[in-house]
Amino acid sequence: MAIVITISLLAAACSNKKDEVSIGTEPPSTEVADPSESTQPVITPPPTEAEAVEPKTGGTLRVAGEAEVGAPWTPSLVQCDSYCYMRAFAFYDPLTVIDYDLGIRPYLAESFEPNKDFTVWTVKLRKGIKFHDGTPLDADAVIYNLNEVAKSFLTGPALYDLAKDGDGNVVTEKIDKLTFTIATGFNGDIKKPLPWPTLPYLFSKQGGFIASPKWLQAVKDNTGDAAKPVGTGPFKLQSYSQGDKLTAVRNEDYWGKDADGNPLPYLDKVEFRVIADGQVRQQALESGDVDLIATSDGRSLSSLTENGDFVTEMQDKYTETSHILLHLTKPVLKSREVRCALAQALDRDSLIEVVANGFFEKANAPFSSGQEGYLADNGFPEYDPDAASAAIEAYEAENGPVSVRYMTTATSTTKIQAEFVVEAWNAIGVDAELAQVEQSELIVNAITGSDVFEAFGWRNHGGVYVDQQQYWWTERTAAADGTLGLNFARMKDKVIEENLRKARSATDEGERREAAEAINRRFAEQCYLIPLWWTQWGIVHTPDIANFGRNPLPDGGFALDGAGFPGQAWLTAVFKN
Incomplete structure (x- = not known):
């Protein structure tokens, strides 16, 4: 596989922060691509034998993350973030x-x-x-x-x-x-x-x-509990209090072993807690209430990566795009001119500074660094409030007032972001309003194409290959409003559809990449969503937690944390010193 590596300025800036460890993010060479060119999926180096340390068994790991699941734990119904x-x-x-x-x-x-x-x-x-x-x-x-x-x-x-x-x-x-x-x-x-x-x-x-x-x-016969999952995994469910805590204990009969034949997992117990607000989650780590947090909060990451009391495992490749999801069947949002005006109204560099202390890289599409189809320049419109005002004025002269409800989750950081967006849209003549709801409600509104869904603060589209995005973008999942559909925007585009089909069946990497790039450019041209920044995730933990990125595979090698869905890590081989 021919691989071209690009190194973002942000990743380079983060690489030398005290006690920060980058798992699955450092490139194997320093070759830099022409910024006008695209990249193939970026390969990252595996852990080396020199990094291996003697594992310790036992202990409880206390973990905190951002949200509860939106449904029971059966694989076919759980709304998994x-x-x-x-x-x-x-x-x-x-x-x-x-x-x-x-x-x-x-x-x-x-x-x-x-x-x-x-x-x-x-x-x-x-x-x-x-x-x-x-x-x-x-x-x-x-x-x-x-x-x-x-x-x-x-x-x-x-x-x-x-x-x-x-x-x-x-x-x-x-x-x-x-x-x-x-x-x-x-x-x-x-x-x-x-x-x-x-x-x-x-x-x-x-x-x-x-x-x-x-x-x-x-569960189907109503004699089992859908909230008590039964799998083959390294831990068994002990207790579950929805919205609060899930406790899992070691599966003594687990089939997996480490390279020396020792049984996995090493930990006795893992407590998973739900702390929705990123700032509060950071405080829980700093106060010693938890040992590890998963966070994509830029303010937290900019602080914690400079804090020598903690170790941060960064995930900044194949990651999601934080963006504004638009409900494309809404009358005003059917207009490309209105959508692009909403994009041009936003000074995204200033937004990133306000929301994330400048920690993230401005996005131009739902294709982040390392993903198939990523383009450094895809033609997405830049900040131009005068052009945005003119476009809204022209649309209103023909069609009447433009109003947009911006909905987001109920945290301190998302409120700051929402207020910035609403103020910018009001400044170009849009009647914009803000609403905050719990994350599971936001997801349900999107899945059902609810009437209250107009514009959402959203995060999605991580992964490696464009085929992973098929069910989010194909017209086959663009259900009618009020019915269940995974194409949340209800987007139907012949160019995107044709290239999704090409990418699914292509056996040639070059052909698949070309299809992905065509999709990228089409998103930019039509302003189907408004990309804000490429999310970076940190798995931040106390120094006594060890062996991240070393989940052994049965036939040798290691599983890549965060691949396909950043913001999580395998805990099978993690231990406490």
Whole structure:
């Protein structure tokens, strides 16, 4: 794979901060690309043997993150954000994971092999793995999970192009107890097999969480508790108080081992706490109430990365874009001129300074550094309040007043951001108002295309390959307002649709990259969303917490923390000194 590395000024500035450790972010060389060129996905170096230290077993790790999940813990229904992923990886194992070479590696699976045209995949599972309730992991269990995911309104769109039978089940063939095949088919049609070279990547995230089929069936029969997940993971659920704390204890029968054959996990217990406000979360770390926080709050990161009392594991590649999500079916937001005027009204450099102490890099698209299709210059309109005012005036002369409700989560930082945005929009003649709600309510409003949804403060689109964004951007998930749809903006664009399809089936890296870049430029041209900055995440912890970025893979190497969904880290091999 030909790799071109770009090094952002911000990443360089952060690299020498006291006691900061960058896991999966430092480039393997200092070659710098022409800023007008695009980048392939950036490969990051794995931990070295020299970094290995003697592990210690036992102890409790106290973790704090930003939000509660928006639904029960069944893989097909949980509304999973970054902090959800960190918790879910405690009790679920995925079928595949991403390594430091951005390779798709089998995890619960022993192998994941395609036929010659990538339309049928053969999956072989590892032997001897059991769920927390004693049920064996086998082909039947995984097929059951795949069918649950495929039939869910929430996760099903990610599997649209797997072939389905008349009952909506994925077309599979069981070869033996541990082996089965999966067939592709455009829009589920078995008669239209679709090459899908990056399909295994899908199973490194929520679509690959494998739960006990016995538990899933009990939940469906109303004899099981959907809030008490049962997986194969390194920890078992001990207790769960929604919105407050989840406690998980070591799975004594866990199948995973370290390179020396020692059983994992090392920790006895992990307490996951919910602290929604980033500033309050930082205070909990500094006061000793917790050992570790996950944060994307720029003010917290600018402070904590300079604080020698803590270690920060930065995740600044393949990361999400903080942006303003626009509900494109709203009459005024159907207008490209209005959308671009709203973008030009915002001095994003000043916004980043106000909200994040200048810690983040200004974004121009939902393609961050390291992602396939990233472009340093994609033509997104720059700050020009005079042009924005003129565009709004011209639109109102023809169509009447422009009003926009800006909705965001209820934290101190997001309120500062919202007030900046609303003031800037009012200054160009827009009647803008602010509303703050809890994060799960914000997500529900987006999924349902609620009437109150006009413009949201949002964060999404992390990952490595553009195919990961298919279900967010395809017209196939742009449901009517008031119904469930993962294309939250309700965006329908022929250029984007054509290139999403190309990217899904392309077997050539160059062809896939060109499709991703075309999508990037189309977003900039149409102002379908307003990119603000590329989110950086810090996993910040006390110095006695060790071994981050060293979650061992069964066949050698390590899983890359944050790959595919930044803001979380594997805790399987983490320990306390």
